[in-house]
Amino acid sequence: MTRTLTLTVNRQSHRIAVAPETTLLHVLRNDLALNGPKYGCGLGECGACTVLVDGLAARACVLPVAAVVGHEVTTLEGLATAEGLDPVQVAFIEEQAAQCGYCLNGMIMSVRALLNHDPHPSKQAIRAALEHNLCRCGTHVEILKAAYRAAGHDDEGECV
Amino acid sequence: MNGSASRRPTGIDRRPGSLGGEGRFGVVIRPPVYRLRDGTFVCSRLLGVDRNSVAALPGRIEVVIEGNFVGVVATSLQAAREAARRLHLEWQPLTATGDSPPRGRALEAESSRHSGNTVETAAPQGRYLTRHYGWPSRMRWGDEPGWVVADHAHDRLDVWGPTATPTLLKRDLMALTGLPQETIDLHCTAQASGIGRHCGDDAAADATLMSRAVGRPVAVWLDASYVRDVESLGQAQRIAVSAELNAQGAIERYRNRQELAGSDTPVVALWLSGVLDTQRHDDGATSEPVSPPFSPYTFRDQRLAAPGVSREVHGDDGVLELQHGFARESFLDEVARTSGQDPVALRLRHLDDRRGVELIESVTRRAGWVWPTKANEEGLSADVNRGRGFAYAQLPDRHGRIDEGVRSAWIADIEVNRITGDVSLTRLVVGQDSGPLVDTAQLQEILQQRVLGVARPLLAREPSFDEWGENGGGESQSKLTAETRDVARAPCSTPMKGSDGEQVSALSPLDEADLSPGVAVIANALFDATGVRFRQPPFTAPRVRQALQGECGTSGSEATAGRRLSRWRWRWLAGAAVATAGAAAMLWPWKSPIAPVARPAANLYSAETIERGRLVAEAGDCAVCHTGQGGIDNAGGRAFDTPFGTLYSTNITPDEATGIGNWSYAAFERAMRHGISRDGRHLYPAFPYTAFAKTSDADMQALYAYLMAQPAVSAEPPANELSFPFNMRALMAGWNALYHDAAPFRPDPSRSDLYNRGAYLAEGLGHCSACHSPRNVLGAEQGGERYLAGALVEGWEAPPLNALSRSPIPWSEEALYRYLRGGESELHGVASGPMAPVVAGLGELPESDVRAIAHYVAAQMDASVNDTDDARSQAQQLVARSAASTSGMEAGERLFDGACASCHVDTGLPSFTQAKVSLALNTNLYSERPDNVIQSILGGVHATNVSGIGEMPGFADSFSDSQVTTLVEYLRARFAPGEPAWSGVAERVSQIRKDDNKTHG
Ligand code: FES
């Protein structure tokens, strides 16, 4: 059964006709052409689909779209502002923290969610927060470096 | 989405403004039996108090005992309630003589024309008529609960709260405390008007006794629990009126006898504490003869008699005038209608007063009064009746001068919903001749206010086990639009040129007594609409409903009854008559078919009735079972696996060929109460008619109205696949004889209204026990200790709801409420499986109903009111304990980390998709069986039904049976380490997967 829902994505309001139990990920990618969030496992296990809902990390592949009505959704596309890229994105670029890049959306969005909550998390907190974001290419070292940089840990080098 | 999550529980623990920082909260515990009848008070005697029973509770708890008065005072209302619940009291049952069944229902008896005290005989000259009219000792206090605070300190007393009778309250408080009048201050919230004493006075006295005992201000929450006082105090007044009519229909002889004192029934605390002599209170010693009530009419032979009553007692509230006005004006209406006369003409015939006659003529002209009344039935649904009534009053002024007095004539138009009992006052024309020099605009304004003040308590809602809260039915009072007119400012016969004192009295001519026609006018209109005579106020929806239902099923009516009912009654009785005839002719166990009828027109019922029916349907979760997988609502076809084979739910849309479109109400009711289909076949008890039988008549009719108003869907459900001998439907007759009680719900008078409402919903419509009680080998629910002891349903476990609950943290009433309202309890888990649509259905019900169910279930579990601090810290410990796995089950741990941990472990990443309830608190992991855990892993948890409970994907397609088994065993070991490992998990996994594949195709 389709219903017309009003979603706020990247500060824009959209009205879409959709079955309310459709996952947010499908709506973002298929209806709104926002392909930043990736489809990895579809079971909430890998984190590739992560978006922000009211600034909190959310796995879009397990979230029925109806659950975000009335909430603010931000995708990777919405991080940058007129002034430029988000500092987390800048850090990932500076650290060249990608191999194939499939996991990057989830990594960047999760770090953003963490920093929204605590602008200066410890390295340990960063590692814990990213524990359930999977990277199949083994880019973990670079990714963590980028995350530390975004969190203001300037000392490069050892990262574990 | 239903928006229910945003509904907040009423903040009743907010501190009332007058309480101050030192204040305490009090709750009273009334004796199991107490009642006042004809001046004699009897009650159970308090034998002992076990103060130890509340000693262990946190905070300061004080128990106040004075005679048979028991109160509990604590630092919060919740704490006081909890202590009151736990406090162990021993009461002596009433002795045989005093133990006659309480006549609490005497109120109802007065309302109906079947009351036994009505005599109508042929007198030699014409006709002779006697009627009794009653008046309750207590009215309800209004629409909203509220605080009543008393501060008894330093030989003075301050009371804050609502009262309609301040003089009486003060008198009672003086008697209660022994304080002189000047030391008692009533800070009463303004009351527009009163039609008698209400329970605010009883609450004030309760607070006073408790405040005196603890030496601090005490606040009492005045709510529906005080309705017990209304019932126990019974009638304050009974007035017998009789008349003899001559052949021309004129009244020859008129008698009016007042049988009781009136409105001065003292507060309950006075009786209980023993300050008043509990045997007699109205002994003659304090009484003095009082002048008989004034009557504006002249009859050839008239006698008005009143017993000796202390005048100052009711001097200030004018209730006696209201009572007499009600009796007289109701009686004249009865006389007119039984003798076939215009009630207005009958009055004019006996009225000598020129100004009165002019006023009445003017009002009847303005209102367009015709006789016989012809209510406009245009646009009226079959379940709504319109009616019109007239009443008149005249009183001498305060100096006893009749000419200077006030005359007041009222015509009311009402609408009565016969199913919900709601009475709406649709139009009121009030004419008032208040003597000379009256400011018309001001008079009109005051009248309007006062009229609303009278009508509100008369018609207000009243708790009853089948009353549908604030969302149900019509809001009678909100529709009340009084069209108030100062119709005739009759020419001044004595122009006002007197002293200042005279002027003042003329400018404030509105005694309560001006409103005396207000009560009778509604009773008269009610009779006009329904043919049922109410001889005692108030006319609240439950009382109206009850009276109408009593009337509807009974034959042999008065000549005047049922004039406007014909259309409505005919429809119902046609069906009923067939049922009776059929029943007489048939042999057990064959039930005769009930003749098919044409589908009732969609607009046969009013929107109010249909809305009430919608709530009934939601409470009964009809659509949960009667909607197939992915099918259309209520079109049937959902499969039920029973040990006896597969059953399919039926189409209950009003389609005539495949649904219930050609079912008469009689057929529908028989199916609901007796499990017999319209065509006479027995239904299987998978359809919980055993529970639905408890539904009240009004709700049953409303449900029928609702279902018949839905779109018809043509859909034939699959045939049932039952194994022999269970495919023999006739066997169900024997089953019914063994296990089925078709009696409607009867509230337990010793329990609260909240409990009874909860029991009505949970045992009846909500049919909790259909899932949560185990069944015996023949498929009958087990009672006694096994009632709500848990069972397996559709491959899910419906956990025990009684003392056997396996929840690691004990449930509280509040937690149950939040779970039922929002689908989630932070200490127990979320609603999933077949419970999810149940919660979604409950989301449609008013908050009060969900609270009632929670209250009832909590009572079965012996749960506390709130989550205790103990429970919270215990929960924290369980969560902390499960932070790391100690089981050494590596394979399980890997599966958990990969598939579950991202949502079920708190990594410190603030997340919207984080599971809100820790697995360490999840009741399912502590259960005796793994079924619900397996179901959740395979199928997931879906928020389609309840928004905001989070969503979990199913892993049926990504996990093998052995992976699920490994994971389930790991979860049990990690999160419920105190429980023994489940055995046979692998078998259950493969079985449940098989069953799920079958149902989901
Ligand atoms: S795609 Fe959403 S968590 Fe893997």
Ligand code: FES
């Ligand atoms: S960079 Fe390829 S998955 Fe992480």
